Amino acid sequence: MKTSRLIGLVVVLVVVISLLTIWFYPSFQEFMAANTMWNGVRDFAKDFDAKFIDSVEDLPNSPGKDVLVSIPYKPFSNDDLASIKQFVENGGTLLLMDDFGYGNSFLEYIGIEARFDNILLLDPLFNYKNEYFPRIMDFTSAIKDVGIKVIGFNHATALSNISPSNALAWSSNMSFLDTNKNGTLDSGELKGPFVVAATYPIGTGTIELVSDTSLTINVMIGSNNNAAFVKYLVNLNGIPDSVFLDRSHLTKSPLDISKINLTAARGIISNPYALIGLIAVIFAIIAWYTFKRGLISG
Numbered sequence: 126m127k128t129s130r131l132i133g134l135v136v137v138l139v140v141v142i143s144l145l146t147i148w149f150y151p152s153f154q155e156f157m158a159a160n161t162m163w164n165g166v167r168d169f170a171k172d173f174d175a176k177f178i179d180s181v182e183d184l185p186n187s188p189g190k191d192v193l194v195s196i197p198y199k200p201f202s203n204d205d206l207a208s209i210k211q212f213v214e215n216g217g218t219l220l221l222m223d224d225f226g227y228g229n230s231f232l233e234y235i236g237i238e239a240r241f242d243n244i245l246l247l248d249p250l251f252n253y254k255n256e257y258f259p260r261i262m263d264f265t266s267a268i269k270d271v272g273i274k275v276i277g278f279n280h281a282t283a284l285s286n287i288s289p290s291n292a293l294a295w296s297s298n299m300s301f302l303d304t305n306k307n308g309t310l311d312s313g314e315l316k317g318p319f320v321v322a323a324t325y326p327i328g329t330g331t332i333e334l335v336s337d338t339s340l341t342i343n344v345m346i347g348s349n350n351n352a353a354f355v356k357y358l359v360n361l362n363g364i365p366d367s368v369f370l371d372r373s374h375l376t377k378s379p380l381d382i383s384k385i386n387l388t389a390a391r392g393i394i395s396n397p398y399a400l401i402g403l404i405a406v407i408f409a410i411i412a413w414y415t416f417k418r419g420l421i422s423g
Contacts, residue, residue, distance in 0.1 A: 138362040149230050157375070163344035164209045166370070172352065173359060175370045181208045188217030188330070190363045195219060196338045197227040205373075206234045214328030218365070220358055224282045227374070232334075237325055238286040241336055246283045246319065247308065248300040253349070256308065258351070261321055263295040271357055277349040282338035283319035293333075294322040324361070331360050 161167055169175065175194070178184070182204060193212060201209075204330060213219050221228050223241045232239055248259035261276045276294070299312045300317035307348060310316065325332045335358070339345045346352050359368060373390065 126134075133143040138298055138377055140262070145221060149307070161343070164342045166341050167280070168343045168344065169341040169346050169355070170370065172346070173355075173368045175368045177372045178369050179373050181205050181212070181371055181373060184208055184212045184217070184369065185367075186211070186215065188212050188215055190216070190218070190365045191367045191369065192220060192359050192365045193369045194222065195228075195231075195374060196222050196341070197371075197374045198338075199230070199374040201374065210327075213330035213332060213401045216329040218331045218333065218359075218362055221331045221337070222249050222338045222340065224336060225340050226281065226338070228334075233411070235327060235332075237327075239291070239323060239334060240285050240327070241334075242283045242302060242319075244282055244302040245305055245306065246278070246281050246296060246300055246321070246336070247303045248297055248317075249310070251283040251297040257295055259300055261294050261296055263318065267356060268293060268354070271353065273350045273353050273357065274356045275349045276340070276351050277345065278321070278337040279339035279342075279345055281321065282335050283317075283321055284323055285320075286333055287323045291323045291325055292320045293324055294386055295319065296321055313343045322358075331362055333361065354393075401406060 127360065157165055166175075170177070178191075181195075182195070184193065191212075193209065195209070213235075221231065223229075225243050226241075228241050230241075232241075245257075246259060247256040247381065249256045251260045251262065252258045253260055258281050259278045262280060264273060283296065283300075295318040297314075298318055300319060302315045304314050305311060305412070321336045323334045325334075339352050340355055346355065349371060359365060
């Protein structure tokens, strides 16, 4: 076997193995659908048939009852803010889940006084593991009427500047904001109850705020009444045609980026016209190589 042919074979083998590894190797990054571990969102994506988008500019101009779930751990650009605002004003629902990210920048942009406190919410009495996992048991009557009694938070924060008419859920009287991060209630630290979920009408759409991002991860979505609560928020304005999960403002590992690119390439190749073009190119290469070998042999 010629050296050039051997090198070509090795290159092809390495590419194939690399692609298979990227495709089948699980992700360990938070909020990634390819992550089947405790902190992935595969269960949420499956239960709500969520579609992942890598640019909010891809949102539909006429969203109808569509829902966008955003967990902003990366900052919004001005174009991002404008696209999301347009989505909501045209009738869409934004479920903005944040604890220590960039959610406040969007609230500032649209002129809502509500804010994510960005300070850790602890509850030494009403919790399900320790004070870092507070139980939320106080809801509006509409939420109680659908059978939701308790939801569990995981290293969450609280909301501030929320009027009673906009509030949906509150932490207990024993909860507090751990300003100095020492795990105990100290003099000067604010004590609950605190609003942890709220809703605002914007244009013909709705913004829903939840001060915890972890409700959607695999280990949390199935605990307590978390799934029912998320379902209530998603279906607040009726059953949506589509649920979008904004992946553009999540932190991704190089593996996740490769998986996203590979999935996009697969989608392009699955297009009939693209597939026909690819087959034509392959046949052209084979024909050229065969013709070239024939000339050399001759």
